[in-house]
Amino acid sequence: MTSTSFDTAELYPTTRVAAVAEAAGRAGLGALLLTPGPDLRYVTGYEAMPLERLTCLAVPASGEPFLVVPRLELSAAEHSPASRLGLEFVPWDETDDPYALVARRIGPVGRVGLADRMWALQSLRFRDAMPGAEQVLAGSVLRELRMRKSPAEAAALAEAGAAIDTVHGLVPGLLKAGRTEREVGKDIAEAIIEAGHARVDFVIVGSGPNGASPHHELSDRVIQPGEPVVVDIGGTMPSGYCSDSTRVYCVGEPPAEFTAYYEVLRQAQEAACAHVRPGVTCESVDAAAREVITEAGFGAEFIHRTGHGIGLETHEEPYIVSGNTEPMRPGYAFSVEPGIYLAGRHGARIEDIVICGETAGERLNHTSRELIVV
Structure with a gap:
């Protein structure tokens, strides 16, 4: 709790x-x-x-x-x-x-x-x-x-971020070859409530090729050795404020091509988070992530916006997407979640909630962004 x-x-x-x-x-x-x-x-x-x-x-x-x-x-x-x-x-x-x-x-x-x-x-x-x-x-x-969160709202979002970080800390013990996505998802949902959420909003466990579908959620697919698994989870706290965080795990040694593009993704997410500060546009945060991924040759595999606002809703304004020229202001809270998806093989996404401060952005999620091998 x-x-x-x-x-x-x-x-x-x-x-x-x-x-x-x-x-x-x-x-x-x-x-x-x-x-x-x-x-x-x-x-x-x-x-x-x-x-x-x-x-x-x-x-x-x-x-x-x-x-x-x-x-x-x-x-x-x-x-x-x-x-x-x-x-x-x-x-x-x-x-x-x-x-x-x-x-x-x-x-x-x-x-x-x-x-x-x-x-x-x-x-x-x-x-x-x-x-x-x-x-x-x-x-x-x-x-x-x-859009512009008060200090109390920012604290509520930080509480939500800490709660979902607790759940991600448990995920390595839940992922095992031979388990189904649904079995793992059920355990994660229980952990979300135990971590202090009032309700579970979503649980995505995308193993192997299912990881290439950003909103896959759960299936009866059996997780295989050597497969990457995208785990995107969130819930609503008693305060009404939401959590949302994605990490990627691999059950055993990951494929070499996956390791290579995961590092590109990690750098892209880092670049976008580092770019956040008052005055920059929402679309420039998207561009900061997209440029890294495009230069590495995976631009066509980044198929969604970089982020969405969060607060009393998991998805609300501001949206971190090309065409949104809204300048960042202190108190804006949003996800930074670039992804790379190779259809039919695997995919990856790294997501943190970030709040724009007086001079820079602050991440509200603090679990490791490295590929976690279990």
């Missing part, structure tokens, strides 16, 4: 709702409507159950915010971190129309921001209840706030 190095209340400060309302006003929106998912949790700390019954935080650009909840969920909301924020809780009963209730209380607005993960069922009902309001994504307003 990891020890928490932050005040949980600091993850969801009482000032955040006001900051969101101000951002909505600057963006020309009359209100934000946030249903269960990462946007709602970011603003309030409430991990609401996603149901066909509407739970919705309404944040007007001017006016008082309020949380509409089904009456049967009122107790859960009142016992969540949202209770610290001074919000009005507005319960509704089974025969009420909660969409009309929200529209009535907000009043006429020209544009409204809907949570990025809002169900179509709900967005269409809001369109009917607010026919004069143009619907846009709330993420256009929240992205700047969510």
Whole structure:
């Protein structure tokens, strides 16, 4: 188990709702409507159950915010971190129309921001209840706030990184020739929970040719002697913040061609991490890794972006990819995970979570990046 190095209340400060309302006003929106998912949790700390019954935080650009909840969920909301924020809780009963209730209380607005993960069922009902309001994504307003992690969020991500590092430390004892990927994956999933995560988000164990498929996950394939194995794992901590880290292992002596390109990959990942600092663009971090791999002749085998943002979601902005000219700012947290994949043979990926500091990047994962032979 990891020890928490932050005040949980600091993850969801009482000032955040006001900051969101101000951002909505600057963006020309009359209100934000946030249903269960990462946007709602970011603003309030409430991990609401996603149901066909509407739970919705309404944040007007001017006016008082309020949380509409089904009456049967009122107790859960009142016992969540949202209770610290001074919000009005507005319960509704089974025969009420909660969409009309929200529209009535907000009043006429020209544009409204809907949570990025809002169900179509709900967005269409809001369109009917607010026919004069143009619907846009709330993420256009929240992205700047969510991308730049606070010190408490950075500490939560560091806690998640330490927890998943603990699991990677156990993997060499789980990988053996003759075991299936699924058997190894089951043990890893149990270890993720034992290391302090609230839930397992994914377990990838890609042995031999399966390692050339970046999102392979698990199969009943038996691991063979001399095979590289890509292990990419992550989960969500009780804080709501996520872990994600990839290491490569080999069961016995690795093939010579694999050893050669793995060293290229290691250098590429190192170059990208070293490049991180305020002011450089997200695409330049991608380029730092891609140039090393391309110069070694494996450019066509690097088939995905170099990284993705991470926080309350495993994949969120900023994305570390060509075309993203967003400059790095202190607090940006993201993966650096170049890969080389030889279809039908094997593959490799090295992944750390990195947070941009005031002068440079800081890795949040600290297990060895060398090829680990077991």
